[in-house]
Amino acid sequence: MHRRFIGFLALKQKFIILLLLVFAIVLPFTIKNQYIFRLAILSLQWIFLTQSLNLLAGVLGQISLGHIAFYGIGAYTCTILAKNYDFPTWAAWLAAIAVSALFGFALALPTLRLSGYYLTIVTLGFGEIIRLIEINWVSLTRGPLGILNIPKPEFFGYQIKSNIQFYFLMLIILVLSTVLLCRLVNSRTGRAIVATREDSIAAEAMGINIFKYKTMVFVIAAAMAGLCGAFFAQYTNYIDPTSFKSDQSTLLIIMALLGGMGSQIGPFIGAIVLTILPEMIRELMEYRMLLYGVVLLLIMQVRPDGLMGGVNLRYVRQKLLFEKERSKKTAEKGAEAEL
């Protein structure tokens, strides 16, 4: 049954995407409730953030347990520049992306010497250090006091302050990132990255500069997360270090895993399920974290790569189409033979 569902997805990809897109565009006009609106915007944001982790952990295969740090770096960079130095939004966002990318590059440097396993521990340490810097560097970040009254984004004189505007802003970013990621993964670069994941020694033997590709992925993933942080900071009014703790990184990993590591659809499934489901089971709020742990455990037991992990829709589609062709041909031959 699972196979039939995947087959269906593979064959009707374009149609489904179009349908979802129409739904996404029409949705904000039908929502009157602020709370649901916020959920929608948050879902989009989490999808984008999960995509960035998915690129790193799924496509490259480097699990990062401190990914939320880049989100925090982007948020703080954008906030400080926009609020204290009156940077225009585009500049603040660019700076957020650049600073996060820089940290991503810094985090990639150890890959020269360390294998994936040890690097994961480094990412854990990295996440904690960034959090502690955010708390302790009070003159820059106001530490636990947090930064209040963050200005809203403004592009070419056009201010974004209503929910519907934020929604479409995030939607544009998300569609853009999805398109670019799909292109990246299916390109030569993407295949090099996957090769690095599957067997880095063989990849190197084939002439792939694994350090270059690992660094590239780190930088892109960090930059994406930084952009997301900048968006988030200007969407909410107030940020403080508690929004960027390690349990958020854990949540991100669960989202990426649930949807499927390495799959482009994965982040959509994981992020939406884990943003909407907790809201639906608010009565069980006490047990929420416990349930997350159980969910994660079950995923690892039953399907360690996640729901859509390891599923290559392109391949499935080609195979199914080929089989259809073949069965058509055999039917034709059979019909011919009968005549």
Place this chain on the structure above:
Amino acid sequence: MSKFTKFLSMVLVLVMAVSLFVGCSSGETTTDEGAQGGETVEKNKIGVFVPLTGDQQQYGVMIKNAIELKVKQYNEANGTNYVVEVFDDKGDPKEAVNVANLICSDPAMICGMGSYASSCVLSAAPVFEEAGLLLFSPGASHVDVPKAGNYIWTYAQPITNECKAMCSAISEYTDNAPLGVIYQSTDHGILTNDATVEYYPTYGGEVVASETFIPGDTKDFKPLLSKLAEAGAETVFISSTYSDGAQIILQAADLGLDFQFFTNSQLMVDSFPEIVGDKADGLIATSSLAVYLQTTLENEEAYNTLSDAEKAFVESFKEYSGGDNPDTNAVLAWDATTILLDMVAGVGTDSDALVEALPEYLLNAEGMFCAKILSVEDKVITRDVTLYMLQNGAFMKYTL
């Protein structure tokens, strides 16, 4: 480029076109429909958001119980049908915004009450402000809270005022002994330290050292305590949770250090004397709130200083919460709810009217368990402060 990518790119262009169109045309209108719309719905709900999961759970539960109990008793006494709806903000400012949106989009809500952490109140404030719904926080003591909006009120006095009173007390009791401060690295702790460092010298004393720690990451305070001793401190002011405060005092005893400790109402919790035993005797705490610890209640002398109303409150709270005595958060929440319900009876459920009436009701409130409010200026409350000394495991009222 491949057909598929071409398709996706077309999709992208489509989305951008639509959003540009939509954004430009609806740019000025806000799609909020706050609680002020739909006048035909009866307003009888109070939206409470507190941490019900996570490590602040114990405080959130106290606040929730106090508000629920007060509303229940009020309903029984006056035949009204107010409903309390409780939301879990997990102590996370992002979650607080979510629940604030939930509350503000419900037209039956009279107002919001919450949270435990000031950061949650501050991040939720813009939501209430934009919706034009009153946010009446029982205990947020961050100095920025009153400035967060016209509809944002807190029943607690800001940290700075309490610190002033504390510094005066320290100065008098210790005769301006050199003071060391240990404070937790939270908004509350940092502001406390800043205020102490500012006010203590005005009374003639000197702050010789200020040491901070990150709560939850540190359990060992000996390095900090030795540092304070080295700097010459004879008196130490602790601003932390009761758990860390207990550690600080126990470890100071372990090190053989003989500091005179001062603290605020954060340490006045039942579990505190249980952990420290008699090692903390002589500790002086300031509070602008009433204290109903088990140890105080068991002390006959202290028990008899309570009014009948207070005794009834403690009894009913104990029963409702399954055996817990009300802590300072519960007392603040109870008082705030009392004032709120009285106000609603007096001026109705409209947030604008409530906001207008608040200063008057705050100043003239009768039968409050917290210390009397001395003034309300620009929504900032100033209260009287009482001193308590820990003796034989019980906090007793103390006068200099």
Place this chain on the structure above:
Amino acid sequence: MFIQQLINGITIGCNYALVAIGFTMVFGVLRLVNLANGSIFALGAFFTLIIYTAMQGHFLLSLLCAILATAFVGVMVDRLALYRLRKKGAARVSGMITTLAIATIIDNAVIILFGSQTRPFKRPKDFGNILIGDAVVGKLQIYILLSILAIVLILSYLIYKTKLGKSMLATAQDPEAAMLMGISVNRIISLTFAISAALACFAGSMIGLYYQAIDVTLGTSIGMKTFAAAVLGGVGSIPGAFVGGIVVGVIETFVAVYLSSGLRDAIAFFILIVVLLIKPAGIFGKKVVEKV
């Protein structure tokens, strides 16, 4: 003051070492980063407290019962969660994430069952202090230090001198070959988890005793830093965990005193990253050659 701070540092370090030993054992034998170590450590402390309160006395007996209970939990974790992954031949990272899930489950189960208040942990008697010059050392601290040394010695003897220990080393080196040699690999692994959990419980109880209070953040506050301790000393090496713990504790204390108290928590992670960059094997660890 220097001596006093040094003693403070060593004390903190002992606590880290206690927890790091269990963690490093699991890594040594299984090449698995057990992120649930901190949670089991807190769980063990709670078990001890509950049993001790119920028994009203007999601290050592309560400790023993709690150790057995925690060891049982450790074995269950292995049997129920990790065994399946091993059979399937899943990537190592899956194991680590599974322990992350277990950590989340245990942490929250503890909050739900025991509440988030801090509970007092009464010392069975007052141990008293001794003086070294101007500095004060608690006798309890000395006992803890001695007990760690004893554990290190016993475990080292177990692993390097006994047949059981050799089975563990064999399993660590090559589980398949070990199986071919007649070693019951699954039993060895379960045993490793049992010992690791027992150590965690002992550590939790000692620390609870030392701080005279336990609460749910016990595991998380110490957990992260013990990584640094284990890695510094060399993951897999038990004496390494001890040395690593002490070093981290001392450095942390001196950073707090002479640099800034706010930075003290960051320094442990800083050490972690520096060690991984310069000498991933740590002080006592052996460089593991990844065969192709």
